[in-house]
Amino acid sequence: MAFAAPSTSPESGPEVRTAAGAVRGTREGGLAVFRGIPFAEPPVGTFRFAAPQPVRSWGGVRPAIAFGPPPPQSGLLGASQAPVGDDWLTVNVWTPAPDGADLPVMVWIPGGGYVGGSSGLPEYDGAHLARGGVVAVTLNYRLGIEGFMHIEGAPDNRGLLDQVAALEWVRENIREFGGDPAQVTVFGQSAGGGSVASLLAMPRATGLFHRAIAQSLPGTFFSPELAADIGAACAAEIGVNPIVSELSSVAPSLLPAVGDAVSAMVGNWRDRWGQITHRPIPFAPVVDGDVLPTTPWQALADGAGRDIDLLVGHTRDEHRLFSLIDGVLGQVTEDQTETALQMFAPGPDGVRRYREAFPVATNEQLYELINSDWLFRMPSLQLADAQISGGGQVHLYELTWSSPGMGGGLGSCHGLDIPLIFGNLTSGRPALLIGEPLPPAAEELSSCFRTAWTDFATHGDPGWPRYDADHRLTQVFDTSSTIAPYPEEASRLIWQDHTFPALPLLTE
Template sequence: MTDHEISMEVEDGRIQGLFIDGVHRYLGVPYAAAPFGENRFRPPQPVRSWTGERDCRQLGATAPQLPYAGGMEKFLGTASIAGEEILNLAIWAPERTRAELAPVIVWIHGGSLTRGSNALPIYDGTTFARDGVVFVGVNYRLGSEGFSVLDGAETNLGLADQIAALRWVRRNIWSFGGDPSRVTVMGESAGAITIAALLALPDAASLFDRAIMQSGPPDARRPAVSGAVTRIMAKLLGVKQDRAAFAEFSPAALLAAQRRATVGTTPITGGPAFNLTIGGEHVPLHPRDALDAGAGAAIPVLMGANTEEYRLWFIPTGLIEKIGRLHIVAAMAKFRISAATVRLYRRNRPGCSIGELFGALATDLLLRIPLNRLADARLRANAAPSFVYEFAWRSPVDELGACHALELGFVFDTLRSPDAAAMAGPEAPQRLADDMHAAWVRFAATGDPGWPAWDGTRPVKVWDGGADAVVLAPREDERSRWRSAEVPKRAPGRAPRRWRR
């Protein structure tokens, strides 16, 4: 069948899309009203119904955000599409050839809660639709618009947007051939952190049926901590830290203040940043505490991290060369890391630099160990199966190794997209993309990605581009060194000034 325009009815009106190469595409589909004007810094409001057909042939507006800088822009792109109707979905659906409804994946992008959108080519859902999945990419409020701590405003508005999107999917996805009883929510980095918070909600099962968390652990901060960046911005702007004052500024003005307030911050070294805030309707408890107590037990989870997460922030910025022994000593004191643990990590990495040693410790402290502990907690609670992976294939590009976000081009099978190609290079193994993508599709369809569920033997699927074997308790000598007191409920605080230059 040739490419052509298509249309369908959703709850608020009729939408027009495109049928291209066997895939139905409806882009820029609103799930909530524009969060500006009277809706600024308010929970997501309902969309007003429309008459006639709404044009959903082009990607919708993106949340206000700054492009990456300081070397990161070489590997991480930014899509900027003007408009106020930023609370929109991009939907790719397979052509329906039978009556059976298809599994659904709802994608929550990462980007430190300040960047990202469903318009990035690496997140194109065509490959999932090709393989029988209805794929939905969510745009939500970012930065100060979505995660400020302001008097007179609710916290976690960006998370509230995600909840509104998931509820819209439950109500409407059958129109696209999707099965509303087989919805998998999937996210990476900050997107995975928000999914952990969603999984911890008492009504999580009303929102989705399965969850995929890539390189993001359960995390949230007390208002005094998560509000630090908002306090700094208020001081820079010369106003009170409240809704009315911030609403007087344009999104561009808030972005300029945000840039100044967060200079030098990284997820590994810390610093003022936007985070989920504990308290209120959407994060009533620290997600880790709720999950430890059995929240989300009915929902199967696929989760994992990359072997060298830290290299994405350390290599492009040159930070890897600036970290010295004093930084290791400071980390040991702050997180009660024993000297024996540090010696073990160094012994297991002969010839590693101080920066690489610090990065390996930080990757485990902030990602691998918390995700292992989440899998353990779910096992103790007799929860639905948990499946754990590690992405270990090392990019040959600029010594990035198995860095943060490298797995995205493989999971999406979009290795030729600009961001994936920049990170993985032109010779990235297509077979690895084929296999990882198929496993994610299989999990969405059946709840089983194809390797053993977590149990007392600690099985981990290691995606290395070679054997891609299941390894029992990888690097157990290192994992067993950590104590619960050493693993924080939050990332490190503000980095020492000399790190941020």
């Protein structure tokens, strides 16, 4: 297929030849920017629910000035984007030098609970990072039922396989954009951080990246039995069997609502699905023994990350944003706190240990602590510990700055690191967490974050000492940033014997 340059793309726009064909981007603020470059065939028709297929080549010059359409996704978090096509599997590139400069490459994997998000969101604009001397790449991957539901006749973890295909595209093409394919860093937050951790454990991803940054890694990975049971519930909601031949007859645009409906009814399966019914999480990577042979923690402890430089961390008040979304911020009851402790505290005496470790904590403080620890803080910390035990190197951080955005009260909540790292402090939904007028501390912190992230991508050193089991030194990002022993020691001691296994199906 031949593509003519559109009228909105000047003939002088930067042009690069990829393995599949030539693309023309735009020049923006001293950068060459390319949007919506396909790295795989659209996963529809005969490719529906299959592993990503190599993109077909094209003749002429393909315009690369607009983001590709977002994959079909959930509307539960209020950020749903209406699909405008089926070419979901695309990458975007910001580069200061598309001329063989061999710059470090940073590949961003968006988060969104494995059900939402896309690379075209304004918060993920890579211009500020690229101006720091790297080639910034963002990507799309399949979400929800399309990407993560267990379906008979289809590979599990299709969304993760999409990410591998995007990294293969980077390996094959990034030198033409000024990047060094031997110096690739993957980074992501929330489900993006979980994806980064998964890639560390995936044999198919070996050699595709050399450094990794996992931000606010969720601890939710599913056993095949749990994934199959959730898949059966989703299929039953449509009135089909959870097999490729029947699900393929349902339009992709209709499937996110099915996942949302199951999420809204998770309480019906509390005795079978356990913890994920308290914080509705219908989709996550599946430890299937093939695409994902084991959990990331086990893989790193076994040495899978020994040759990968790792940077990992979390925010202090991870769960407070979800308390706001759930309508319980400032209104947590004693019963809600007790339920959360019983559901998530590790081991037979976990509830007692929490109450003894935090004797003056209010109900709300305990509720926030246990939810933050189970979902993000302790999985992130234990990824660092697993990397050490497997003979690898790791740097640890925590963001503790309390933003005044959203009326204050959210502290250092989940997602606050995104605008700070990308430098997009006034655009995109996460910028609401910072607020207006823009606090001077936000600009200073953003500069510190971006410097640390690009330095890590360049040298494997973000600017503070490595984390180890003796000193547990951690970069604490705040108005006055410091290097200190890991701040959440009380929680660490409670969770130190927990292994974050793949979540099981509780009853057959």
